[in-house]
Amino acid sequence: MATLELSAIRKSFGPVEVLHGVDLAVADGEMIVIVGASGCGKSTLLRIAAGLEIPSQGRVRIAGRDVTALEPADRDIAMVFQNYALYPHMSVAQNMGYGLKIRGLPRAEIDRRVREAAALLGIEALLDRRPRQLSGGQRQRVAMGRAIVREPKLFLFDEPLSNLDAKLRVQMRAEIRRLQRRLGVTSLFVTHDQVEAMTLGDRLVVMHQGHAAQVATPMEIWAKPADTYVAGFIGSPAMNFLKGRLTEGGRAVALEAGPTIRFADGPRPGPEGLPLTIGIRPEHVRAEAGGLALTLTLDLVEPLGSEAVLHGRLPNGEALVVKLAGPGPRDGTLPVALPAEALHVFVAEGGRRLDPAGG
Amino acid sequence: MDRKVVFKQRLLPYLLLAPQLLITIVFFFWPAGQAVWFAFLRQDAFGIRTTFVGFENFAELLADPLYLETIRNTAVFCIGVTAIALSVALLLAVLADRQIRGAGGYRILLIWPYAIAPAVAAVLWIFLFHPQIGLIGRALNGAGIAWDYKLNGDQAMLMVILASAWKQVSYNFIFFLAGLQSIPKSVLEAAAIDGARSVRRFWTITFPLLSPTTFFLLVVNLVYAFFDTFGVIDALTKGGPAKATETLIYRAYVDGRVNLDLGMSSAQSVVLMLVVILLTAIQFRFIERRVHY
Ligand SMILES: Nc1ncnc2c1ncn2[C@@H]1O[C@H](COP(=O)(O)OP(=O)(O)O)[C@@H](O)[C@H]1O
Numbered sequence A: 001m002a003t004l005e006l007s008a009i010r011k012s013f014g015p016v017e018v019l020h021g022v023d024l025a026v027a028d029g030e031m032i033v034i035v036g037a038s039g040c041g042k043s044t045l046l047r048i049a050a051g052l053e054i055p056s057q058g059r060v061r062i063a064g065r066d067v068t069a070l071e072p073a074d075r076d077i078a079m080v081f082q083n084y085a086l087y088p089h090m091s092v093a094q095n096m097g098y099g100l101k102i103r104g105l106p107r108a109e110i111d112r113r114v115r116e117a118a119a120l121l122g123i124e125a126l127l128d129r130r131p132r133q134l135s136g137g138q139r140q141r142v143a144m145g146r147a148i149v150r151e152p153k154l155f156l157f158d159e160p161l162s163n164l165d166a167k168l169r170v171q172m173r174a175e176i177r178r179l180q181r182r183l184g185v186t187s188l189f190v191t192h193d194q195v196e197a198m199t200l201g202d203r204l205v206v207m208h209q210g211h212a213a214q215v216a217t218p219m220e221i222w223a224k225p226a227d228t229y230v231a232g233f234i235g236s237p238a239m240n241f242l243k244g245r246l247t248e249g250g251r252a253v254a255l256e257a258g259p260t261i262r263f264a265d266g267p268r269p270g271p272e273g274l275p276l277t278i279g280i281r282p283e284h285v286r287a288e289a290g291g292l293a294l295t296l297t298l299d300l301v302e303p304l305g306s307e308a309v310l311h312g313r314l315p316n317g318e319a320l321v322v323k324l325a326g327p328g329p330r331d332g333t334l335p336v337a338l339p340a341e342a343l344h345v346f347v348a349e350g351g352r353r354l355d356p357a358g359g
Numbered sequence B: 001m002d003r004k005v006v007f008k009q010r011l012l013p014y015l016l017l018a019p020q021l022l023i024t025i026v027f028f029f030w031p032a033g034q035a036v037w038f039a040f041l042r043q044d045a046f047g048i049r050t051t052f053v054g055f056e057n058f059a060e061l062l063a064d065p066l067y068l069e070t071i072r073n074t075a076v077f078c079i080g081v082t083a084i085a086l087s088v089a090l091l092l093a094v095l096a097d098r099q100i101r102g103a104g105g106y107r108i109l110l111i112w113p114y115a116i117a118p119a120v121a122a123v124l125w126i127f128l129f130h131p132q133i134g135l136i137g138r139a140l141n142g143a144g145i146a147w148d149y150k151l152n153g154d155q156a157m158l159m160v161i162l163a164s165a166w167k168q169v170s171y172n173f174i175f176f177l178a179g180l181q182s183i184p185k186s187v188l189e190a191a192a193i194d195g196a197r198s199v200r201r202f203w204t205i206t207f208p209l210l211s212p213t214t215f216f217l218l219v220v221n222l223v224y225a226f227f228d229t230f231g232v233i234d235a236l237t238k239g240g241p242a243k244a245t246e247t248l249i250y251r252a253y254v255d256g257r258v259n260l261d262l263g264m265s266s267a268q269s270v271v272l273m274l275v276v277i278l279l280t281a282i283q284f285r286f287i288e289r290r291v292h293y
């Protein structure tokens, strides 16, 4: 158990820089999930923590010790790979005991620990099998077992669930979370799946093109996304974005779609007429007629049983997605209102969140 | 995954096979059959009278101390060539794999020795090791080591082993490199994280995963050392000095073509054929049983 500290990590492959200075401090026992689109540098960051890649710049500290120049072998970490990376020529028990054998533990002790971990994961019956005789889910468990028998300072997971089918993924997700809590090992978990990220992480790192766009708890990220990228990435269906301009001395936004809405949480700093991007989540749009209502012309309705997702266009042509409880209308038009307290305000240029002055 | 092609006409597949079968029959089964037949015959010195002698040729062969000496030479030679060709190739492949995962241009350079004719290869080695005109040969003599492979049997053996191994290294290298590159990178990374440093990773992960390739090459190299090194030996030492580098195949040639003892030569060929059959059988058996990871 230990802390992990990544400071100002940069990484280039040849002339291409893929990480542009990432900072991250993971507390003892914490589970941090790194989430982002494919190719944004998640795996690279994880591999730098593991020692499989050397950062072009920046330091890696584990439990306060600078390990930037150390080999993976000297870092006392364990990693679960996306393809499991089990040793194909060894039995399950040998796979799990390999790291302990290298550390020179006595045979009886290795045996005891392997059995213990196998019991924890429910794979005692598989100990004599070879990896190729196992199903995907079983391999996944063996890979987990190989990580936990070592009792490392740090767990690293690189999309370990993405090769499993949907049902198994949900099950393993919960299991990993329980296991991590129980063992209390500091963990870094990489995924491109936002649901996995939201459910697993104590805190999330949302990566975007080699930057950490936001580091915060799942709820914070959902409630106060730091920029339009994070806002659009977290949440399903994705947040709607509408164009507008700052008006009334910062107290309101004039939407291109028509209405001017006063901010519920106070005035924003900035010049009159500043181009804004206003975000609102589909589940926060209300279907009601009234003073500030807009007319949504529906072009697609997705009924999901207990709720419906409606896709449509506002009078000025902007797209809007609405999620409603119940079956919803089939087609036609729908009056919708945008509640002021549900609006997210971003500066159009660059997409940074614009919070009330002093707030 | 079996992909079967179904022919409509019965005759077509046989017609397609016919040329290959014909070549095999004319150039392999026929001479092989002849060799087996000759092995049971004996001709008089003038080649006029031929008599059937049963297993006499074989009995004589195995009673010949010189033949037993040839077997010993062949064993030393084959083991030497195979061991050197495999280990040098593996070492080179590991180094290349580490440096150039993926790149390919250098392979041409390494495959060259394989494409060189045995005689040319031999000339090259003579230029290196000839006691008077060879670069290394002269240097050895200059350094006080009495080097003359034309007089010293052990040195001659060393020389033909090295020359034969050298020719085979590139072939082995290509296979080892392909084998190394087919080992998933993440498996080696997992071992690194499990605490294994590079030497340990090699012996506990890489080498076992390479074993199907190694085994295949082992058989191929033995067959090569047994049967395909005639040219190198002929050009370098002609089996000498004092038969020190005479292998089974070389002796079969000498007895048949030089001493014109067709019966004895054929008996030897039959022995060699049995060796091939044995090696092939071993290979098929193991390749079928062997796990392919
Ligand atoms: N060894 C490498 N050599 C060159 N480019 C690489 C290498 N590893 C990763 N990259 C590049 O770095 C970027 C980030 O990759 P990666 O960290 O694997 O992304 P992610 O895991 O978020 O999908 C990608 O554009 C990828 O092509």
Ligand SMILES: [Mg+2]
Residues within 6 Å of the ligand: A042, A043, A044, A159
């Ligand atoms: Mg990745």
